[in-house]
Amino acid sequence: MDELQNLEPRTRILLKAKEKFAAAGYGKTAMSELATELGMSKKTLYKFFPTKLKIAEAIIEQTFSEVNHRADAILASPLPAVEKLLRVVQMIVEHNHRFATKAMLASLSSHLPHLWQRIEKFRRERMSKNIITVFEQGRKEGTVREGFNREMFLYFLLGAIHEGMGPEVLVHSSYSMGEALHGLIDFFLNGVLTPAGRAQYETLNNASVKNVSFESQGQVAQSRKIRKRK
Numbered sequence: 001m002d003e004l005q006n007l008e009p010r011t012r013i014l015l016k017a018k019e020k021f022a023a024a025g026y027g028k029t030a031m032s033e034l035a036t037e038l039g040m041s042k043k044t045l046y047k048f049f050p051t052k053l054k055i056a057e058a059i060i061e062q063t064f065s066e067v068n069h070r071a072d073a074i075l076a077s078p079l080p081a082v083e084k085l086l087r088v089v090q091m092i093v094e095h096n097h098r099f100a101t102k103a104m105l106a107s108l109s110s111h112l113p114h115l116w117q118r119i120e121k122f123r124r125e126r127m128s129k130n131i132i133t134v135f136e137q138g139r140k141e142g143t144v145r146e147g148f149n150r151e152m153f154l155y156f157l158l159g160a161i162h163e164g165m166g167p168e169v170l171v172h173s174s175y176s177m178g179e180a181l182h183g184l185i186d187f188f189l190n191g192v193l194t195p196a197g198r199a200q201y202e203t204l205n206n207a208s209v210k211n212v213s214f215e216s217q218g219q220v221a222q223s224r225k226i227r228k229r230k
Helices: 009-024 031-038 042-048 052-075 081-099 102-110 113-141 150-164 167-171 177-189 195-211 217-229
Strands: none
Touching: 009 031, 009 042, 009 052, 009 081, 009 102, 031 042, 052 081, 052 113, 081 113, 081 177, 081 195, 102 113, 102 167, 113 150, 150 177, 177 195
16 A cells, blocks of 8 residues: 555556456446545546546556557567567466456446457457567468468457457356467467477477466465356
8 A cells, every 4th residue: 555655646546446446347436435545535536537437448548558568579579489479478368367357347348348349459459460470470480380371360360359258258257368368379379380389389388387377376266166156
């Protein structure tokens, strides 16, 4: 809390709202509740954000900016193509893990469908850029097969992401958004990479599984309890 108090008000509001939206959902988070937990008056809160919707929109735009910055830095690095793609996927999973909880996904579906449309558009454009950049480099490195139809690959991949990672699906699924994205990339790459590329991907992916945790043990336990109750 002390660390939060040291930040400028707009940043404090967005961080607290992101925390509340992820835990309880957009619909169950009141502006008065945010103001109280931030230790500021509602007048001050409304000075920065006149509505709760404006806060949600600011969080989404901030997330887009952060993802673009980090993804572009990875793509511009001297890493091999396969490692670049894996790192981009891991970075996106980390962002989703912090914010794209079932409570927030339910809110996007029921209260903020226009924001989900913006997320979908951003996701398509960002994933296309990632794939095109990585595949061009991978061809030169010999880790991506020559001759496959990139346009068709993107069409099928983005379609699978749209159908399998929508809020209505994820809210009722046994898998998280991070697990879905990682699984889809894994499925699709098995048909695109050369034997050398697949070997490289398997080595890097196995190492990442050991070092990167997509869900804490507490969240896994809580998810199991919820499924048992259902």
